[in-house]
Amino acid sequence: MKDLKALIEKIVTAYGPTGSENHVAELITKEIEPYVDSIRIDPLGNLIAVKKAEGPKVMLAAHMDEIGIMVTHIDDKGFLRFAPLGGINPNVLLGTRCVFANGTRGVYGSERLNPGESLTLAKMYIDIGAKDKEDAAQKVKIGDSAGADYPMVDLGDRLVSKAMDDRIACVILIETIKQLKNPKVESHFVFTVQEEVGLRGARTSAYSVDPDYGIAIDVTRTGDTPKGITMDVSLGEGPTVKVRDSSILCHPKMIAFMKEVAEKEEIPYQLEILEAGGTDSGAIHLTRSGVPSGVMSIACRYIHTPSEMIDINDVTNGIKLMTKILESEFPKI
Ligand code: CO
Ligand code: ZN
Secondary structure (H helix, E strand, O other), rough: HHHHHHHHHHHHHOOEOOOHHHHHHHHHHHHHHHHEEEEEEEOOEEEEEEEEEOEEEEEEEEEEEEEEEEEEEEEEOEEOOOOOOOOOOHHHHHOOOEEOOOOOEEEEEOOOOOOOOOOOOEEEEEEOOOOOHHHHHHHHHOOOOEEEEOOOOEOOOOEEEHHHHHHHHHHHHHHHHEEEEEOOOOOEEEEEOHHHHOHHHHHHHHHOOOOEEEEEEEEEEOOOOOOOOOOOOOOOOOOOOEEOOOOOEOOHHHHHHHHHHHHHHOOOEEEEEEEOOOOHHHHHOOOOOOOEEEEHHHOOOHOOOEEEEEEEHHHHHHHHHHHHHHOOOOOOO
């Protein structure tokens, strides 16, 4: 468990806003290189690792990018204006810190709001402690990207960090690669780019991999917080088998198959319906003439904040379920 937590910490705290995933790809490459038959980076930056075996081709996808911001303007006093990379709620940004690729750090501030006026990203800026425009321009340029700047916090079974979405799934795939023994399928592990801006990496990599089946792994919301959303997913009750979200109706045979494996191996699981949000399978299943696809999710509180919370037991059960899935006979479609 200590090793797993250390791996999670390394991967989730790495810098990697949407469009700047190369550092995360390097870290993952180091972890999996000895365990795969081939590894490549495609033209968009997706990291694709293959474990050969007799049988149909399965694409597994977890996205490497995290939500972030891109600098659009530096004013005379050295404050930065920015555009979002992915879905960001301004209310959770205010007062939090961000970090750029070169290590420059900043704080999100806001203009004074009139009574009743709601906070928007256009009213916000980043303060990097610069004295003026020139000083700021030494550290940050237009087009530079930043992600949240927070360490991982270990609360016991529950871990809190930025970028659990979706690095926790990258960790699950890394561990699945390491633990897989007798796969019944040829596994193409794709660590995708640019999920947060519209499943872009999954779209192109699914075309090149041309899989017979697709499975994405991502985080999902929960219904287990005070007066939260109505959703039958809770932290610590197992990985989910997704039924649908805004991007996909999972293939009924994939849902049945994933449930069957979980039940046979006595791995706890939850059925997931996510009413708002999508993931890489949304792009994979629409590739070429269609790819029967499913999704496994990890329950996560406070998604798209710097304090995303997961339960480590869902991670270990997720690794087990994914490994057993790849060691099982896939359904005839
Ligand atoms: Co996300
Ligand atoms: Zn995600």
